[in-house]
Amino acid sequence: MIGPAGNVRVYIACGVTDMRRGFDTLAAQVQTMLQFNPHNGALYAFRGRRGDMIKVLWWDGQGLCLFSKRLERGKFIWPQAKDGSVLLTPAQLSMLLEGIDWRAPVRTWTPEAVC
Numbered sequence: 001m002i003g004p005a006g007n008v009r010v011y012i013a014c015g016v017t018d019m020r021r022g023f024d025t026l027a028a029q030v031q032t033m034l035q036f037n038p039h040n041g042a043l044y045a046f047r048g049r050r051g052d053m054i055k056v057l058w059w060d061g062q063g064l065c066l067f068s069k070r071l072e073r074g075k076f077i078w079p080q081a082k083d084g085s086v087l088l089t090p091a092q093l094s095m096l097l098e099g100i101d102w103r104a105p106v107r108t109w110t111p112e113a114v115c
Contacts, residue, residue: 009042010088012096014079017046019053023064026057034085038064043093044085051075054097074099 013034021029026046027038038044044057053070076096079086088096 008090010045010090010093011036011042011085012045012047012079012088014084014086016049017055019046019048019055019068021046021055023057023066026055026066027064030057036085045088045093045096047076047078051078069097071099 011034013029017026017029026044029046030036030038030044034044036042036044038057039059041059041061046055046057047053052075053068054076056067058065058067076099
């Protein structure tokens with residue numbers, strides 16, 4: 001499988017989503033609630049109520065792909081808005097998928113100065 005391009009748009013759906021949903025119901029949610037075309041090549045991320053699982057819907061040009069990730073510990077950082085979507089950069093999505101707070105990343109390690 002070929003991954004998305006570096007200039008792809010990434011939207012995260014605000015609020016919570018039923019994680020039992022699959023391709024069709026998530027695509028319908030993109031159309032009705034977010035007012036986007038799910039076949040436009042953008043990534044659409046959804047989070048469950050507990051916050052430990054996300055699903056990402058993506059049209060790769062041939063069909064819909066559905067990716068999911070569940071954290072063993074911790075929760076995914078999500079916007080506080082109750083409805084709508086937030087546009088992220090691919091780098092922010094990468095931090096989100098790693099469990100890093102994409103709104104205010106904190107450096108936990110700093111390299112030592114080389115003299």
